Amino acid sequence: MAETIRLTEYSHGGGCGCKIAPAVLSQMLASIPALPSYPNLMVGTESSDDAAVYRLNDEQAVVVTTDFFMPIVDDARDFGRIAATNALSDIYAMGATPILALAVVGMPINKLPLETIRDILAGGAEVCAAAGIPIAGGHSIDAPEPIYGLVGVGVGHPDKIKRNDRAQAGDVLILGKPLGVGILSAALKKGELSIEGYRQMVDTATQLNTVGAALGKRSDVHAMTDVTGFALLGHLLEICRGSKLGAEITYASLPILSVAHLLAEQGYATGAADRNWASYGDEVTLAEDFSDWQRKLLCDPQTSGGLLVACAPEAAEAILAEFHAANFTEARVIGRMSAGEARVVVVK
Template sequence: MPQTSSITAPRLTSLSHGGGCGCKIAPGVLSALLARHAPLFKPSADLLVGNETADDAAVYRLNDEQALIATTDFFMPIVDDPYDFGRIAATNALSDVYAMGGTPILALAIVGMPINVLPHEVIADVLRGGESVCAEAGIPVAGGHSIDSVEPIYGLAAMGLVHPKRVKRNADARAGDVLILGKPLGVGILSAALKKNLLDAAGYRVMIEATTQLNRPGATLSELPGVHAITDVTGFGLLGHALEMARGAGLAAHVRLADLPWLDQAQAYAAQGVITGASGRNWASYGESIRLGAGVDDTARALLTDPQTSGGLLVACAAQETERVLDIFRSQGFGHAAVIGEMREGEPGVHVE
């Protein structure tokens, strides 16, 4: 018999100081923290991807045909519906596997919940939402760990496989590469509108559809030699993750504001000042490396730094592969995929035109 509870459920978002990938430690603070310690262990040559380029996941070569992808991602609620919260968090965690060009094989649940505050059926719905996404990805939730915490937290430790020669780091873009974005932007804006009780049912549906769409094209894109680098756009916003790609490659990323895809209503809400605090923290962390064109106003800047929860893949590919990459995205249901810029020679940074 299912466990029942007499506890009245509060809004999930009311229990946390942040939500989704907006919970991330600001990139500048994170860099300072990581710089304060030296590695205690010399990594093996089989560690193909570590933390040297702020990539999406670690990759370890098992043999000539297989490399293991390992990642973890968890956060506090971005929505009040517990089932949707679980789905979004699981989709976001599995995205890191796809961003490396791999295919997930299993996941472990990471659960922190205020046991005496939330009804147990609410917590069960969070877990059920995560399990539903893993089932869609064709993998089991094979275990995990839980704690009683002040704020609700959920996510996954996920593992996947990729051929060692098909690993797609975020640092291998080349001059002349085209930049393609797989999902529209604006998740943080819509989540801020939701928290202020401004988001209507249509806007909520748009946000859920985007944040629960698995970034499966990454596994297919890894098979193309002309795809040089992939990352996913999450908590640091488009500018932050494009900057990581630019710094890793030693190139300048040029982004065309007019070509960016947006979630319905996101631009309108941003124009009304409905933005997240994480947007400002992002800009404070990396703004000195961004060059904004004359037509980029404060609203556009807030949109460009908006934290994306379970955002789209950002792909750097040879120009001749552009249509093939777009066809892969569109054939898998990513109708908003768009060419948004290119990589050029120059001082590492991001230029918005």
């Protein structure tokens, strides 16, 4: 009988939970000189946005990103699908359309069977085919832990790129996917995730955020990002800091994967949730009766999470309808932006 390969046993972390904590990342980047002026560089490192954007001409801008990580699931094809979906999400989060991808591959060649590695690559190719783009090349190395992801390249109109630092006071906040992927991954790592929990995890993490390209055409969408390793609070704070605004979200309005909610109440969480809170907790105000597990859920690192949209209040219903029509059935209004310091207030 062939040996069962558990990919998560080959890595010390998985998915977007592998991200370096926001506070540590800031310290690492603090000594790097600011970029010189490049007139056609529309989005660089200044706002911690999802992708770089370079204006080619008055009608076209190229959008480029890269994202890769270690296994969040044991199934090779599912790992490839999740990693590819997550990488392309950054293009959609800018309101752009992907046109091609390059594979980023690091594998412990002497530990993993070649068929397992082929299945990872096949999963990524499957997602790119669904997005209508080729994997046109890439780079591979022999690495101590399995790593897979993509460089994503997209295009958009320079006037319709959606940054994460253009929210306006009074904007409504819409979240496109339910939270809880990190919690499910923590249970999986312990061998305690149910079949239904695994289905929820893979279904949400492999749903391409294609609706972002359509939202890019709307002038009433002011800011957009996707919720990944820094969790809902971390990525919303990036919007707040860049836009110089505050935000208030209602916990009861948050879409949460049902199995993840049950597991969170039982104490399941990732180590990254505490690292996230340590990085930005002093910029968050929680209602006094918040439980520790609820705080951790708000800091739960999402892998291939949903789009977070700040839009004009009068457009919220129509934009929510766009999400639902694109099969983002749990998309919801979760709060709004407000004048004031860059801070997130969470009410029950």
